Amino acid sequence: MDSIEITRPDDWHVHLRDGDLLARVLPYTAGRFGRAVVMPNLDPPVIRVEDALRYRARILSLLPEDSAFEPLMTLYLSDETTAAEIEAAARSSRIVALKFYPQGATTHSARGLRDLADHHRLLEAIERSGLPLLVHGETTAPDCDVFDRERRFLEETLAPLVGDFQGLRVVFEHITTAEAAAFVSEAASRVAATITPQHLLLNRNALFEGGFRPHHYCVPVLKRERDRRALVSVATSGDPSFFLGTDSAPHPRGAKQSACGCAGIFNAPIAIEAYAEAFRRAGAMDRLEAFASHHGPAFYGLPRNADRIRLERRDGPGPTRDGDGAESLEIFWAGEKLTYHVADPCRK
Ligand code: DOR
Ligand code: ZN
Numbered sequence: 001m002d003s004i005e006i007t008r009p010d011d012w013h014v015h016l017r018d019g020d021l022l023a024r025v026l027p028y029t030a031g032r033f034g035r036a037v038v039m040p041n042l043d044p045p046v047i048r049v050e051d052a053l054r055y056r057a058r059i060l061s062l063l064p065e066d067s068a069f070e071p072l073m074t075l076y077l078s079d080e081t082t083a084a085e086i087e088a089a090a091r092s093s094r095i096v097a098l099k100f101y102p103q104g105a106t107t108h109s110a111r112g113l114r115d116l117a118d119h120h121r122l123l124e125a126i127e128r129s130g131l132p133l134l135v136h137g138e139t140t141a142p143d144c145d146v147f148d149r150e151r152r153f154l155e156e157t158l159a160p161l162v163g164d165f166q167g168l169r170v171v172f173e174h175i176t177t178a179e180a181a182a183f184v185s186e187a188a189s190r191v192a193a194t195i196t197p198q199h200l201l202l203n204r205n206a207l208f209e210g211g212f213r214p215h216h217y218c219v220p221v222l223k224r225e226r227d228r229r230a231l232v233s234v235a236t237s238g239d240p241s242f243f244l245g246t247d248s249a250p251h252p253r254g255a256k257q258s259a260c261g262c263a264g265i266f267n268a269p270i271a272i273e274a275y276a277e278a279f280r281r282a283g284a285m286d287r288l289e290a291f292a293s294h295h296g297p298a299f300y301g302l303p304r305n306a307d308r309i310r311l312e313r314r315d316g317p318g319p320t321r322d323g324d325g326a327e328s329l330e331i332f333w334a335g336e337k338l339t340y341h342v343a344d345p346c347r348k
Helices: 019-030 049-061 083-091 120-129 146-164 178-186 197-201 204-208 225-235 268-281 285-300
Strands: 003-007 011-014 035-038 070-076 095-100 133-135 170-172 191-195 242-244 308-317 337-342
Touching: 003 285, 011 242, 011 268, 019 049, 019 268, 035 049, 049 070, 049 083, 070 083, 083 095, 083 120, 146 170, 146 178, 170 178, 178 191, 178 225, 191 225, 197 225, 197 268, 225 268, 242 285, 268 285, 268 308, 268 337
Parallel strands: 011 035, 035 070, 070 095, 095 133, 133 170, 170 191, 191 242
Antiparallel strands: 003 308, 308 337
């Protein structure tokens, strides 16, 4: 196939940040994706509807006038979140979901909830609202091995929760393990998962290839090859429970290459190309469109994008970085082979 055309994809999980960083990274996402579910882990986090609407306005103010990109906003669940706020979120067409961060699990999660299971009232309100609960699915128990965090969260928290709240709609975000893939495959259609390009292309060896590789560090951390294969298998299966979510999470180089480097992989500039590479390697290019452009809107109850993008077959590496020095953003898959490239990737 020399080139393929697919319905314009959406990104169902992205960190757009705020301020100068927002201005730098937004064009990559807005130039390629039709819509994106914008994560609320700013500092301070996006807890109230009015915070989300203001954040949305800041995003829109940075877009070119003719841009059709639509940011889909989320609220950050914290101890301050009330049932009334959830109801208000459900009434706002701008807010599409609620995000659960386990306290201490990742960037700006200090105001997340300690244990989801302790928040029955809130969960009932979320279930009633019909808004999906987006789950960062990792336990933060100090005795838990880092590589077991997702598996243990699934066993101890997520599986019981999905059983107890039969009307709750859940997206298990950025899944990384064979167990998570199997759970979502077998669960009812109200349970879905996003998968990142890095978890489809790399296993945890990539973190230690010839030395420590901070730009391959994200959370949940890369897992074993058996896990990667299980993710590729479900992503390319045609199962509508799995869809595209880049988890693109930029941190300046100085913050990544440090004694305590931040978690996050900046993949927005080549995300579609990287997914295409994973699907091509799996011999499943014909399934890319469903994963990237059909399953997400179906789960969120939104129409598919009306326009299309073209991927041209042209072997060549992707770009290495945005900017220079300590403030540069190192781009995922820099210098590695990409077989398909978005033709005319707009404004960047
Ligand atoms: O690696 C990550 N970075 N994982 C997350 O869950 C958050 C993200 C960030 O915001 O930096
Ligand atoms: Zn994320």
